[in-house]
Amino acid sequence: MSAADLRKTIRAVLCKGLTVEQADQLGAALVPVTVGAGQAVLREGDNPSGLFLLLKGSVEILKQGDGGSQSLGKVEAPTVLGEMSLVTERPQSATVVSVTDCDFYLLTRLQFQRLLATESIAAYKLLGTIAEVLAGRVARLDQKVVELSARKDGPPPVEELAAFRQKLFSEWSF
Amino acid sequence: MSGFEEVNYYFRQAARVMDLSAHVERMLITPFREVKVDVSITLDNGELGTFIGYRVQHDKSRGPMKGGLRYHPTVDMDEALGLASLMTWKTAVMNLPYGGAKGGIAVDPSTLSARELERLTRRFVEQIHDIIGPHTDIPAPDVNTNAQVMAWIMDEYSKIHGFSPAVVTGKPVDLFGSKGREAATGRGVVFALEEYLKDAGDGEIRGKTFAVQGFGNVGSWAARFLHERGGRVVAVSDALGGVWSPEGLDVPKLVEHVRTSKSVVGFPGSDAITNEQLLVMDADVLVPAALGGVITEANAKDVRARVVLEAANAPTTPRADEMLAARGVTVLPDIYVNAGGVTVSYFEWAQNIQQFTWEEDKIEAELGRHMREAYATLARLVRERQVSFRTAAFIVAIGRVGRATVLRGV
Numbered sequence: 001m002s003a004a005d006l007r008k009t010i011r012a013v014l015c016k017g018l019t020v021e022q023a024d025q026l027g028a029a030l031v032p033v034t035v036g037a038g039q040a041v042l043r044e045g046d047n048p049s050g051l052f053l054l055l056k057g058s059v060e061i062l063k064q065g066d067g068g069s070q071s072l073g074k075v076e077a078p079t080v081l082g083e084m085s086l087v088t089e090r091p092q093s094a095t096v097v098s099v100t101d102c103d104f105y106l107l108t109r110l111q112f113q114r115l116l117a118t119e120s121i122a123a124y125k126l127l128g129t130i131a132e133v134l135a136g137r138v139a140r141l142d143q144k145v146v147e148l149s150a151r152k153d154g155p156p157p158v159e160e161l162a163a164f165r166q167k168l169f170s171e172w173s174f
Numbered sequence: 175m176s177g178f179e180e181v182n183y184y185f186r187q188a189a190r191v192m193d194l195s196a197h198v199e200r201m202l203i204t205p206f207r208e209v210k211v212d213v214s215i216t217l218d219n220g221e222l223g224t225f226i227g228y229r230v231q232h233d234k235s236r237g238p239m240k241g242g243l244r245y246h247p248t249v250d251m252d253e254a255l256g257l258a259s260l261m262t263w264k265t266a267v268m269n270l271p272y273g274g275a276k277g278g279i280a281v282d283p284s285t286l287s288a289r290e291l292e293r294l295t296r297r298f299v300e301q302i303h304d305i306i307g308p309h310t311d312i313p314a315p316d317v318n319t320n321a322q323v324m325a326w327i328m329d330e331y332s333k334i335h336g337f338s339p340a341v342v343t344g345k346p347v348d349l350f351g352s353k354g355r356e357a358a359t360g361r362g363v364v365f366a367l368e369e370y371l372k373d374a375g376d377g378e379i380r381g382k383t384f385a386v387q388g389f390g391n392v393g394s395w396a397a398r399f400l401h402e403r404g405g406r407v408v409a410v411s412d413a414l415g416g417v418w419s420p421e422g423l424d425v426p427k428l429v430e431h432v433r434t435s436k437s438v439v440g441f442p443g444s445d446a447i448t449n450e451q452l453l454v455m456d457a458d459v460l461v462p463a464a465l466g467g468v469i470t471e472a473n474a475k476d477v478r479a480r481v482v483l484e485a486a487n488a489p490t491t492p493r494a495d496e497m498l499a500a501r502g503v504t505v506l507p508d509i510y511v512n513a514g515g516v517t518v519s520y521f522e523w524a525q526n527i528q529q530f531t532w533e534e535d536k537i538e539a540e541l542g543r544h545m546r547e548a549y550a551t552l553a554r555l556v557r558e559r560q561v562s563f564r565t566a567a568f569i570v571a572i573g574r575v576g577r578a579t580v581l582r583g584v
Binding site: 161 | 192193194195196197198551554555569570572573576577580584
């Protein structure tokens with residue numbers, strides 16, 4: 001991939017607010033990685049390696065559940081994987097397996113910390129983008145929690161609907 | 175708060191009073207259908223222009239869905255969703271046999287030529303013709319769309335489905351439009367206020383002072399009707415600024431002035447004010463008739479009017495709404511106050527279906543009847559339940575939509 005293409009992908013996929021110079025700075029910190037089809041790129045529970053920028057190919061994301069591993073879906077290039085590993089040392093939260101031959105660029109945690117230590121604006125902007133992605137995820141999770149807890153506590157929906165109907169034609173009839 | 179969240183905030187206030195369960199709430203809030211389409215056209219310079227069109231259909235339990243189409247760069251799914259649900263509640267408050275919808279195209283129409291605008295509109299109709307229709311979903315004018323755009327929609331839809339004037343409202347009077355449609359929202363706003371004043375024993379419009387923000391289709395007609403009834407319109411404003419005269423502005427002359435100079439600014443015999451000053455002007459009634467979100471936490475404590483007449487959609491933020499209520503300011507809510515527009519749209523649709531035309535005095539009389547009947551229901555709830563007019567309006571709407579939904583069967 002040419003430097004110009006990489007720069008374009010970085011600014012479009014990785015972090016939208018970067019200037020050309022900042023994108024190049026991040027680009028210089030990336031290491032190309034190629035993986036054949038059917039291989040594990042990341043393993044759930046492993047120590048985190050860093051952020052993967054998927055440029056070509058598609059991967060499947062798997063998570064270990066009660067009844068074995070469960071697919072969380074497939075994603076196609078271009079996309080970003082493992083972004084949480086840049087902000088936390090917690091083990092990998094999911095397994096990523098390549099479906100086709102894949103080209104990645106890897107930003108290791110160490111490289112990213114070096115950039116932060118030099119007070120690189122590009123790195124801080126990337127941090128901001130990751131925070132935004134995570135905030136979105138938390139909001140969706142909150143919604144899910146509310147839905148699930150409503151399901152557990154309330155009476156069955158059929159009865160609720162009957163109660164609603166009753167109220168509509170008596171108390172709230174106008 | 176986003177548009178949808180803001181509408182749902184008021185919805186939930188009413189839902190709490192009605193003690194709705196979370197499931198029922200979710201059932202009523204969830205939209206029926208959201209559509210996003212590609213609207214690509216050849217521009218005059220030969221290049222390809224690609225735009226995104228939206229149509230959200232919120233609820234169809236009470237009848238065909240109804241709501242505007244706007245052409246504006248900020249149009250997106252969330253905005254359309256919020257406004258579509260607002261239309262569901264608005265048509266229910268007015269007891270019109272409609273559900274709610276809204277949509278538009280994310281485009282700045284000032285960058286397009288008239289021919290491009292026509293192509294864009296026709297292409298949009300090609301993309302959504304199978305989900306709109308006289309008995310399915312009936313669009314209407316909104317921000318940056320007018321009678322001409324509606325005429326194109328009717329023509330394009332009729333090419334595919336045969337002669338169908340009732341597929342869209344707000345058409346030109348010379349092409350199956352209704353008399354009195356242009357003045358409808360402003361006229362309804364004034365009817366709403368008259369009903370409130372009568373009910374509250376607060377006298378009449380004559381002699382009261384008014385500050386009107388916005389001098390477009392809604393604000394200018396509202397100001398004209400207030401002036402005709404002897405009200406003193408002491409301040410008006412538009413996007414460029416405002417004018418103020420403590421003795422009252424001569425509204426017909428001001429309309430003339432706007433026709434020639436395209437703004438209220440510089441109207442002879444008045445002092446210049448800003449839009450911010452207008453909102454806190456010394457007047458009996460404040461009429462926000464322009465943008466949403468203008469009465470906020472920052473200025474609600476300074477509003478001096480005793481009544482806020484919401485001629486615009488969502489001019490008051492939820493926090494400001496609470497602050498006004500705490501200070502004893504009566505807010506007559508958008509979903510009732512500005513419903514004159516959709517009510518006369520309903521009359522237009524009814525005339526199209528009947529292949530019959532009504533005279534303007536009949537339109538005015540019928541609009542007055544609808545506004546009075548809706549007010550009577552709201553006022554009863556306000557008294558019996560000790561709730562605000564806005565909560566009362568949502569309770570009425572939820573009740574009507576809910577009954578239609580359960581009667582049809584879930």
